[in-house]
Every structure is written in structure tokens, then in C-alpha cells.
Amino acid sequence: MTDATAQGSAPGGRRIDSDAFRSRLATRRRKGAILKYSGLIAICIALAILGTLLFSIVSQGWQGFLRTNVELEITYNEEIIGGDAEDIPSGAFQEIARNGLQKALGLPPEAEDYDPSDLNALISSGVRYDLQQAVRDEPELIGRTAQLSVPVSSTMDMAYKGKLNLDVDEGRRQLSNQQLEWFNQLQDDGRLHSEFYWGLFSNSDSRSPELAGLWAGIVGSFVMIGIVAAFAFPIAVAAAVYLEEFAPKNRWTELVEVNINNLAAVPSIIFGLLGLAVFLNTLGFPRSSPLAGGAVLVLMTLPIIIIAARSALRSVPPSYRDGALMLGASRNQAVMKTVLPTALPGMLTGTIIGLAQALGETAPLLLIGMQAFVAAPPEGINDTATAIPVQIYLWANAPERGFAEKTQAAIMVLLMFLLIMNATAIILRNRFQKRA
Amino acid sequence: MALQLTTLALFLIAITGFVMTRRRALAQGDGTRRNLHSQPKYHGYFVFLATLLPGLVFLGIFLLFKTPVVNWLTMNQLPAELRNQGSGALSLLFSRIEQHAAGGQTFGELPEGAQGAADFLAMARRAATWAIIPFALFPAALGFWFAQSRVQPTFRARNATEKIVRGLMIVCATLAVLTTFGIVMSVLFEAIRFFRMEPISEFLFSLEWNPGTAIREGQAAGADQGSFGIAPLFLGTLLIATIAMATAVPLGLLSAIYLAELAKPRVRKILKPMLEVLAGIPTVVYGVFAALTVSPFIINLGTSMGFDVGAKVALAAGIVMGFMLIPFISSLSDDAITAVPDKLRNGAYSMGATHGETITRVVLPAALPGLVGAVLLAVSRAIGETMIVLLAAGLRANLTFNPLDTTTTVTVQIANLLTGDQRFDSAKTLSAFALGLVLFLVTLALNVGALKFQQRYQEKYD
Numbered sequence: 001m002t003d004a005t006a007q008g009s010a011p012g013g014r015r016i017d018s019d020a021f022r023s024r025l026a027t028r029r030r031k032g033a034i035l036k037y038s039g040l041i042a043i044c045i046a047l048a049i050l051g052t053l054l055f056s057i058v059s060q061g062w063q064g065f066l067r068t069n070v071e072l073e074i075t076y077n078e079e080i081i082g083g084d085a086e087d088i089p090s091g092a093f094q095e096i097a098r099n100g101l102q103k104a105l106g107l108p109p110e111a112e113d114y115d116p117s118d119l120n121a122l123i124s125s126g127v128r129y130d131l132q133q134a135v136r137d138e139p140e141l142i143g144r145t146a147q148l149s150v151p152v153s154s155t156m157d158m159a160y161k162g163k164l165n166l167d168v169d170e171g172r173r174q175l176s177n178q179q180l181e182w183f184n185q186l187q188d189d190g191r192l193h194s195e196f197y198w199g200l201f202s203n204s205d206s207r208s209p210e211l212a213g214l215w216a217g218i219v220g221s222f223v224m225i226g227i228v229a230a231f232a233f234p235i236a237v238a239a240a241v242y243l244e245e246f247a248p249k250n251r252w253t254e255l256v257e258v259n260i261n262n263l264a265a266v267p268s269i270i271f272g273l274l275g276l277a278v279f280l281n282t283l284g285f286p287r288s289s290p291l292a293g294g295a296v297l298v299l300m301t302l303p304i305i306i307i308a309a310r311s312a313l314r315s316v317p318p319s320y321r322d323g324a325l326m327l328g329a330s331r332n333q334a335v336m337k338t339v340l341p342t343a344l345p346g347m348l349t350g351t352i353i354g355l356a357q358a359l360g361e362t363a364p365l366l367l368i369g370m371q372a373f374v375a376a377p378p379e380g381i382n383d384t385a386t387a388i389p390v391q392i393y394l395w396a397n398a399p400e401r402g403f404a405e406k407t408q409a410a411i412m413v414l415l416m417f418l419l420i421m422n423a424t425a426i427i428l429r430n431r432f433q434k435r436a
Numbered sequence: 437m438a439l440q441l442t443t444l445a446l447f448l449i450a451i452t453g454f455v456m457t458r459r460r461a462l463a464q465g466d467g468t469r470r471n472l473h474s475q476p477k478y479h480g481y482f483v484f485l486a487t488l489l490p491g492l493v494f495l496g497i498f499l500l501f502k503t504p505v506v507n508w509l510t511m512n513q514l515p516a517e518l519r520n521q522g523s524g525a526l527s528l529l530f531s532r533i534e535q536h537a538a539g540g541q542t543f544g545e546l547p548e549g550a551q552g553a554a555d556f557l558a559m560a561r562r563a564a565t566w567a568i569i570p571f572a573l574f575p576a577a578l579g580f581w582f583a584q585s586r587v588q589p590t591f592r593a594r595n596a597t598e599k600i601v602r603g604l605m606i607v608c609a610t611l612a613v614l615t616t617f618g619i620v621m622s623v624l625f626e627a628i629r630f631f632r633m634e635p636i637s638e639f640l641f642s643l644e645w646n647p648g649t650a651i652r653e654g655q656a657a658g659a660d661q662g663s664f665g666i667a668p669l670f671l672g673t674l675l676i677a678t679i680a681m682a683t684a685v686p687l688g689l690l691s692a693i694y695l696a697e698l699a700k701p702r703v704r705k706i707l708k709p710m711l712e713v714l715a716g717i718p719t720v721v722y723g724v725f726a727a728l729t730v731s732p733f734i735i736n737l738g739t740s741m742g743f744d745v746g747a748k749v750a751l752a753a754g755i756v757m758g759f760m761l762i763p764f765i766s767s768l769s770d771d772a773i774t775a776v777p778d779k780l781r782n783g784a785y786s787m788g789a790t791h792g793e794t795i796t797r798v799v800l801p802a803a804l805p806g807l808v809g810a811v812l813l814a815v816s817r818a819i820g821e822t823m824i825v826l827l828a829a830g831l832r833a834n835l836t837f838n839p840l841d842t843t844t845t846v847t848v849q850i851a852n853l854l855t856g857d858q859r860f861d862s863a864k865t866l867s868a869f870a871l872g873l874v875l876f877l878v879t880l881a882l883n884v885g886a887l888k889f890q891q892r893y894q895e896k897y898d
Contacts, residue, residue, distance in 0.1 A: 025790075032792020039694025042687045043707055046766070049759050050714050056729045057721070235608045242605035258887075260612045265813060265883045266876065267820020269847050270619055273872045276854060277622030284503030299615050306612070332598040360718025363822035363851060371855045389720045396724045396827055404728065411721050422716060 057415075061408025067197035067210060068160040069149040070123065070186060072100035076135065078143045088135065093128035094120060097150065104191060105182055114178055122182060124151040126211045152192070154209040154402035159183055160192050163401065200409060204375050205391060209402025212395070214410055219377035220290055220370075220385035221359055221417075227294030227381070228358050232301045233351050237340075239302075240309035240347075245335050264303040271300045272367030280368055288369030291381040296368060297358040304357060308350020312343040345432030352425040356418050362389040388414045438565050442495060442572050449573075450488040453580050454480040457587055465589050474593035481597045486583035489600070491576030498571050502564050510557045515549040533557060623876055626869035633863040634664050639870060643667050645833035645844075647853065647864040664867050666874060668833040672843030676754040676825060677818040679839055683758025685811060688765030695766070696773040697795050708770075715763035723827035726756035731828055738840050746830070746842035753828035754839065757821055761814045768813065772806025773799060777897045805893040812886035816879045822847040846871050 015021060077099065080092050098119050102109060107119075127150045135141050151157075155174045158164045160183075170177050186192050203213025239260075247253045275296035279285040285292040316339050324334035370390045378385035386394075388410065395407040458480035465471035472479075510533065511519065511526075518529065529550065536546055536554035546554060587593075631639070642665025691711065695704050731752040738745040776799050784794040800807070830842035831852055853868035 028790050028793060032790045032795075035792045035795060036694070036698050039690045039698055042690030043694050043711070045687055046691055046714065046762050047707070047710055049762070050710065053714075053717070053721075053725050053759070056725060060728070235611060238605045238608035239612065242602070242609045246602060246605065247609070256609055256613055258884075259616050261887065262880065262883050263612055263615060265816060265879065266619070267817075267822070267847065267879055269820065269822045269850055270623070270872055270876050270879075272854075273850070273869060274615070274619045274622050277626060277869070278618050282504065283500050284507065302615070303612060330594065330598060332601060356716065360720065362718070362720040363826070363847070366826075366851055367854050389718055392720050392724060393823070393827070396727060407724055407728070411724060414718065415721070418716060418718070 057408050057411050061405055061412050063161050063163075064405035064407075064409025064412075065197055065200060066161070066194040067199070068152050068157045068192055069195050070101075070104070070152050070156075071147065071149055071191045071193075072097070072104055073145060074100045074131070074148045074150075075103075075145040076131075076141045076143060081135065081142055088132060090128045090132050093131040093135075096131060097123055097127050100148075101182075104189070105185055118176060118179055119182070121153055122156055122179065122186075124153050124210045125208055126206075127151065149193075149195070151210050154400060156183060156192075157210055158401055160187070160194070161405075163405075200406075200413070204377060205373060205386065205394070206375065207373075209398075209400050209406055212403070212406055214388060214391060214413055216374055216377040217386050217388040217391035217410075218413075220293075220374075221387040221389075223290040223378060223381065223385065224294040224297055224387065225355055225359055227290065228297045228301050229351070229355060231294075231298045232305055232354065235298075236302050236305035236351070237309055237347055240306050240313060241335060241340065243306075244310050244313040245339065246331070260303045260306050264307060268300060268361055269363040269367065271296050272364030274299070275364060275368045286382045286384070288372055288374070288384045288386075289382050290378055290385045292368045293365050293370060293385070293387065294381070296364045297361060300361065300364065301354045301358045304354040305347075305351050308354065309343070309347040312346025312350065313339065315346065316342045345428055349425045349429045352421050352428070356421040356425075359417060359421070360389055360414065362387075362393055365390050366393070388417070438568050439495075439499070442491075442569050445569075445573060446488060446491040446495070446576055449576060449580060450484045450491075453483040453487050453583070457483040457584065461587055461589075461593070464587065472589045473591060474595075478593040478597050479587050479591070482586070482593045482600075483580065483583040485597065485600050486579040487576050489604075490579040491572050494575045495568070495572040498568050502568075506557070506560045506564055509560060510553050513553040513556045518547060518549060537561065619876065623869050623873045626866050627873040630863060630866035630870045633866070639664050639666055639867075641665065641667070643835055645669055645849070647849075647867055662864060664863065664870075666846075666871065668835045669844060669846045669849055669871070671835060671837065672750065672829070672833070673819055673845040673847075675750050675837055675839065675843055676757060676829060676845055677815060679751060679754025680757035680761055680818045681811070681815060683755050684761035684765050684814060687758075688762045688810075688814075689769055689807065691762065692766045692769035692773060693795060693800070696770050697799065698791075711763045711766055714759070715767065717760075719760060719821060719823040720827070722756050722760045723823040723825075726752050726824055726828035730756055734840075743840055745840050748828060748830040748842050749840050750829060750843045751839040753825050756828065757818055757824050760821070760824065761818060764817065765810050765814050768810035769803070769807050772803040772810065775806065776802045780897070802895065805890045808893075809886040809890040812882050812889065816882035816886070819882070820847065820875060820879050822851055826851050846875050850875070 074096060077096060080095050080099075081088050082092070098116060099109065101107075101119055101122060107114075130150070152160070155164070159166060159175060159180075164174060166173065166175070166180060173180070175183060199211065199213045201213060201218070202215055203211060204216035206212040243253065243257065247256075275292060279292045279295050280287060285295065320338045320342060321334050324338045325331070329337065365387055369384075370386055371394065372384065372386075373394075374384050374386040392407055392410045392414065395403045395410060458476040461472060461476040461479035462469070465476075469475060507530070511530065514529075519526070521529070529547070532546060533550055533554045534557065536551070537557040539558070586596075642663055644663040644665045645668045647662040647664060695708055695711075699707065731749060734749050734752050734755075735745050735747075738749070780798050780802055781794055784798040789797065825845045825848050829848055830844055831848065832842055832844060833849075834841055834843050836843065850868045850871050853865060853871075
């Protein structure tokens with residue numbers, strides 16, 4: 001062929017050594033290079049997006065793990081508290097905390113030129129309950145004085161973290177001039193510091209950003225994931241084994257297969273509608289309970305695990321089955337004793353990935369009532385509950401500024417859980433792949 | 437308490453049955469397995485399953501239908517004149533009856549005749565708690581007795597057990613069909629109720645979406661009245677999906693081409709998992725990214741360039757949805773491209789084609805059905821995506837195709853209508869199910885279309 005081209009001395013320059021051919025070849029190669037570099041650029045953009053996403057989460061969220069505390073000298077004044085440790089109104093403790101602040105700021109005990117509630121607004125509304133609890137646990141505290149580090153209010157927290165613009169007019173600032181003066185005084189005295197906020201993991205949701213945490217969401221999420229794992233895995237494995245190993249090839253089987261593939265692509269919110277209409281309205285499952293949420297997630301996760309389990313079964317070499325059958329095993333025995341154990345790691349990997357998806361799912365949970373404010377972890381599967389992604393959604397919509405960093409911090413916690421699950425899946429796959 | 441006890445008892449009986457039967461079968465075979473058709477353990481399994489399954493099935497039935505049946509019976513206790521009120525008033529009455537039955541804090545006296553229902557409810561609930569024990573244990577005992585009576589040396593216990601296991605598997609496989617059936621039924625049923633209140637022509641062709649306020653002339657003003665035209669929602673969904681696809685298709689396809697055809701194996705091994713990380717991020721995270729990071733950026737940029745920008749821009753939701761779809765399109769396209777057999781590539785090279793020409797003229801046309809399928813599935817996901825638009829797109833239905841304006845989507849409206857106060861007899865609530873029906877049908881058409889398109893046009897190379 002080369003010969004034929006070389007011999008034909010057409011005016012278009014078909015000869016391989018002609019300049020026209022060479023320039024045309026260069027053009028063709030350039031086109032290829034354009035394709036290559038646009039592909040490279042595309043994937044770089046995709047990775048840059050990933051980087052931006054993660055960077056924006058971390059840069060906006062790392063301070064959500066910190067909370068600002070103020071060092072105060074708290075006197076458990078007997079005159080304010082009274083004698084009986086069990087029965088003290090929390091208002092008394094607010095006064096105690098305020099006295100501590102007055103002492104720290106060098107203000108006279110009797111407010112003259114300021115509003116005491118301005119002073120109260122500097123520290124978290126949770127402080128009085130903490131103090132109340134402390135006295136209940138340890139009544140001997142009454143009458144004593146202690147150095148305590150108590151959380152400041154969310155506005156002060158934001159100001160200390162530099163997230164509040166303090167240079168604007170008083171009317172547009174969340175701190176009054178007086179409060180700003182106190183804030184600066186506390187800061188100059190070195191009484192304010194950031195500490196790691198363990199409450200993010202041990203507290204449940206709260207209206208005050210400085211007290212809000214994920215504990216209820218974590219418990220709710222993992223109860224539901226537990227329900228999904230307990231039901232979806234065995235059902236999916238049984239369905240996959242039947243379809244892959246035993247099912248006759250007929251219209252019914254085909255219908256089931258098309259169904260499963262389609263279900264995996266049905267929008268998640270449709271599953272929410274199903275849960276609302278069937279589980280809540282018809283069967284009377286309690287609203288926003290882990291039971292209802294888990295049931296919806298089971299149905300959503302089933303097709304994903306079935307598809308993964310089937311491909312794991314398909315990757316088992318037929319010789320395994322044949323060998324077992326040849327030794328006199330029944331078909332059930334062949335599947336149970338040889339095929340299933342070989343395919344199990346693959347199935348588990350698929351299951352963990354399905355569970356990770358269920359962990360991040362939000363929309364169907366909102367529809368079965370999990371948009372409500374829930375301030376305690378569920379006590380049973382019929383109790384009202386919330387989930388980590390739902391908590392993220394609620395915080396993202398919360399008007400308080402302090403929730404912005406909490407939202408991103410909660411996202412980091414969620415991504416951490418997902419990372420752990422996916423890493424487990426990958427390790428499982430790698431470990432067993434080598435052996436097989 | 438009764439539930440845990442019952443479950444425990446079921447398992448105990450079944451395990452006892454297993455142990456007992458295995459021993460009895462062996463004894464009947466005069467101590468050697470040779471005289472038995474099946475191994476003793478299969479006799480045991482048979483009894484185990486025959487005891488446990490009926491028990492668990494009845495337990496499940498009881499748990500599923502306990503509340504609806506008790507409530508229904510309670511409602512039947514009410515005198516007719518109380519029962520014939522609107523369903524809103526009736527459910528209010530029922531929750532008051534429940535409060536009285538629970539014996540806790542109550543708000544006022546019950547109406548005439550309802551006290552009997554409250555007493556009945558309290559009694560029925562107490563009874564239902566313990567009724568579970570005979571309800572589940574009786575079928576289990578029956579199964580136990582029946583299976584026990586079958587144990588003889590000639591009984592084909594293994595075949596019987598395998599048949600039961602096979603049946604269980606079929607039930608599990610059928611669950612997927614049942615789920616689809618449940619989706620269709622629940623959505624269709626409520627949607628039909630909606631269409632009885634609002635004509636279907638209005639739903640499809642009206643240009644106004646405003647549930648909860650009277651817009652049309654002659655419409656009685658009230659909480660249940662509104663205008664339910666899907667057009668603006670559909671337009672908004674289409675706008676955001678178009679932006680998403682405009683972002684995701686070029687980036688996803690080019691990444692897939694690069695990864696599958698051009699990248700060195702080592703580079704591919706590093707880059708592909710990184711792209712998969714993008715796919716594993718939950719959509720609520722993308723939603724927060726769109727709402728808190730991308731939206732403010734676009735709004736500032738648009739305002740500084742002198743555009744009239746809405747408070748929540750469709751562009752932000754669309755672009756971020758596109759980001760979410762990049763790995764989805766890329767991984768499906770990657771599969772389609774790598775499925776093209778090497779002999780096609782080698783043929784092209786042997787004809788003197790460059791690497792680039794091989795890709796654009798041979799590999800991509802051969803992979804086209806798969807690529808089209810990937811794009812169709814991505815469109816289906818874009819239309820059904822909820823969290824990104826819920827966080828980043830608005831609520832106001834707006835008949836516009838301006839990407840800098842506020843729009844809403846079908847999924848946002850469903851979520852919005854069904855969170856918060858609901859009354860299942862109002863057109864407002866039911867309209868969410870009509871929207872769900874449309875959403876289900878459209879995504880179903882796209883999913884099945886993608887599958888059929890691939891099956892129809894994919895060349896078979898072997």
C-alpha cells in the first residue's frame with residue numbers, strides 16, 4: 001500500500017516524503033495532541049473541583065471543632081443560691097456567672113450604667129445549666145470559689161475567631177459598643193481561649209450554635225445503618241444467589257432483573273414518597289423514627305447490594321461449581337459450600353459501599369419526618385431520631401452565623417465516617433483478591 | 437418486651453427442634469447414617485425452618501398490621517355521627533382519643549360517645565402487646581409438630597430443606613418487584629386523589645404553580661386552593677439539568693477518553709480513584725458547597741458585572757450538580773470505551789490512523805451507544821437530584837430560562853410540600869404525589885430508554 005501511495009505522484013502530494021504529506025501529518029498529529037491535552041485539562045478541572053470542595057469545607061469548618069471559653073472566677077454565693085442544692089432555679093446560676101464576669105471585668109456588683117442582660121449575653125446560655133448540674137452533683141461547692149473556664153456565647157465566639165466584622169457601626173454589629181469594649185478587655189486580659197470542642201461529638205442538637213453537637217445524629221445514623229445491614233445484606237445475597245445460580249431464564253426472571261436495575265436508578269426522593277405513603281400512612285410506623293428511616297434505606301440499598309453481589313458471584317470461575325457437583329454435592333450444596341464463600345468478600349465490599357451510600361442519604365429521610373428539631377438520641381427504634389446528613393441540612397439552613405462552621409465541621413465528620421467505610425471495603429477487597 | 441420474648445422463644449424452640457430431630461433421625465436409622473436418605477442434620481434443618489419461618493412470618497404480619505387494625509377497630513367504636521366528619525376533624529379526634537387512652541395529659545373532655553372508643557383503644561393496645569405471643573407461637577408449634585411427624589429414614593429431608601431455601605430466595609428476589617409495585621401504587625393512588633380535586637389538564641398545561649393561594653377567578657380562597665401548573669417547575673428542572681449537563685458532559689467525557697485511551701497505566705491508577713472520591717461524596721455535601729460557597733461567589737461576580745441576580749441562582753445549583761455528575765458520566769463512559777475490542781484499534785492503526793484519529797473515528801463511534809446511555813442516565817439523575825437544589829435553588833416557581841434568576845424544581849417542591857404540616861386530604865399535600873408520579877415516569881423512561889438504546893445499537897463484536 002505504501003508503494004502504491006508512493007508511486008502515485010498526484011498533485012496533492014501523496015508521496016510520504018512530500019512536504020504536503022508531512023505538513024498534513026503534523027496537522028493530524030496536532031489534532032491528536034489537542035484531544036490529549038483537552039482530556040488532561042478536563043481531568044485536572046475535575047480534580048481541581050474536588051480540591052476546591054475539600055478546601056472550602058476544611059477552611060470554613062476547622063474552627064467548628066473549636067470553641068471559645070472564658071476564664072472566670074465563680075463564687076457559689078450562698079446568698080444567691082440558698083441552702084437546698086436540689087431545688088435551685090437556673091436563674092440563680094445566671095446571676096452567679098454574671099457576678100464572675102463582673103469580677104473579671106472589674107465592674108461594680110450593682111449594675112448602674114449598663115444593662116445586666118448585655119452582660120449575660122456574653123456567655124453561653126448553657127453555662128447556668130452546667131453550674132446547676134455541678135452543684136447538684138456536689139452540694140459542698142456552695143459557698144466556695146472556683147476558677148472555671150466556661151463557653152462564651154456564639155456571637156463572642158465568632159468575634160474571637162475573627163468571623164465578625166467589628167469595624168462597622170453599632171447598628172449593624174451584633175455586639176453593642178459596650179459589649180465590644182468588654183470583649184476587648186477580656187481578650188486583652190488573656191481570659192479568652194480556644195479549646196477543642198468535644199461537645200460536637202457528645203452533645204445533641206441545640207438552638208445555640210456553641211452548644212450544638214452531632215451525638216443524636218451519629219446515634220440515629222448508625223441505628224439506621226445497622227437496620228440496613230441486618231436486613232439488606234441477607235436479603236440481597238439471597239436474591240443475588242437465586243438470580244445468578246438458580247433462576248430459570250424466562251420472562252419473569254427478566255422482569256425481576258430489569259426491575260432491580262431500574263430501582264437502582266430511581267431518584268431517592270421517590271423512595272421517600274414510598275416510605276411516607278406505605279410505612280407511615282398505611283402501616284403506622286412512627287414518624288421520623290429510625291425504624292421508618294431504616295426501612296426506606298433498606299429498600300434503597302437492596303438493588304445496589306444485589307447488583308454488586310451478582311457481579312461477585314459471576315466472577316467465581318465455573319470450575320468451582322463443576323468440581324463440587326462432580327464430587328456429588330447437590331446444587332444447593334455446591335453454591336453454599338464453594339461459590340458463596342468465594343464470592344463473599346466481593347459481596348461484603350459491595351455491601352459496605354451500599355451502606356456508605358445509605359449513610360449519606362438525606363432526601364427520603366426528610367420526607368418521613370426527619371426535618372424536626374431533635375435534641376436527644378433515640379432511645380429505641382420507635383423514638384424520634386435524626387441523622388448526620390439531616391443535621392447538616394438543618395444547620396446549613398439555620399440563620400445563626402455560628403452554624404455555618406458547624407455545618408462544615410459536621411460534613412468533615414460525615415466524610416470521615418465514609419472514608420473509614422470505603423477504606424474498609426478497599427482493604428477487604430485487596431486482602432481477599434490476593435488469596436483467590 | 438413481649439416482642440423480644442416471642443422472638444427468643446421462637447429461636448429456642450427451633451434450635452431445640454434441630455437438636456432433637458437430628459438425634460431422633462439418627463436413632464431411627466439404628467445409629468448409622470447409611471440407613472437414612474438424608475443426613476441427620478438435614479432432618480434437623482427441616483424442623484428448624486418449619487418452626488422458625490411460620491413463626492417469623494406471623495410475627496411480621498402482626499407487627500405490620502397491629503397499629504392499623506387496632507386504630508380501625510377503635511374508629512368503628514365511634515358512633516356514626518362522629519365518624520362521618522371530615523378526615524381532618526376525624527384525625528384530630530383520634531389523636532385526642534389516643535391521649536385519653538394513654539392516660540397522660542389530656543386537653544378537655546372527649547365528645548359524647550368517644551370515651552368508649554378511648555377505653556377500647558387502651559384495652560386493645562394492652563391486649564395487642566401480649567396477643568403477639570400466641571399469634572406467633574401457635575403457627576410455629578404447628579410447623580414444629582408437622583415437621584417432626586415427617587421424620588423417617590426414607591424422608592428426603594435434604595430435598596425438602598433445599599426447596600424451602602430456594603423458596604426463601606425467590607421471595608427475596610421478588611422483593612425488588614414488590615418495591616417497584618409499592619412505589620407505583622403509593623404514588624399513583626395519592627396522585628389520583630389529587631386529580632379528582634384538580635383537573636389533570638390544569639396540572640399539565642397551567643403556567644402557574646402556587647399551591648396554597650387562590651389565583652384563578654371563581655376559585656374559593658382557602659388553604660386548600662391554589663394553582664397547580666407543573667410547567668414552571670418543569671422549566672426550572674430543565675434549566676438546572678441543562679446547566680448541569682453542559683458542565684458534566686464535556687468534562688466527564690473528556691476525562692473518560694483521557695483515562696481510558698491516553699493516560700499511562702500508572703497515571704490512570706492514581707487518577708481514577710481520585711475521581712471516584714468525587715462520586716462517593718453525599719449530595720447534601722454538594723448542596724452545602726453550592727449554597728455556602730458557589731452561590732455567594734456567583735452572586736458577587738454577577739452583581740459586579742452588572743447583571744440582575746436573584747437571591748438564589750439556578751446557575752449555582754446547576755454547576756454544582758454538574759460537578760456531582762462528572763464522575764458518574766466519566767465512569768460509565770470509561771466502561772463503554774474500554775469495552776471496545778482492541779482489534780478495532782489495531783485495525784485503525786494498521787490503516788495508518790494516528791492515535792487521535794483512532795479515538796475519534798473508530799473507538800468513540802463504536803462506544804457511542806454506551807456513551808449515549810451514560811448521558812441519559814446522568815440526565816435522569818440530574819432531574820431526580822434533591823439535596824443540591826433544595827439547598828441552593830429557590831422555592832418560588834418562576835417561568836424563566838434565565839440562569840441568574842431564582843427557579844425551583846419538581847424535587848424541591850415535593851420535599852417542600854411534604855415537610856412541615858401535612859393534611860392528607862388537601863390538594864396541596866397530594867400534589868406532591870402527582871409531582872412524584874411525573875418524576876417517576878420521566879426518570880423511568882430515561883433509565884429504560886438508556887438500557888434499550890444500548891441494547892439496540894450496541895454492535896456485537898464477538
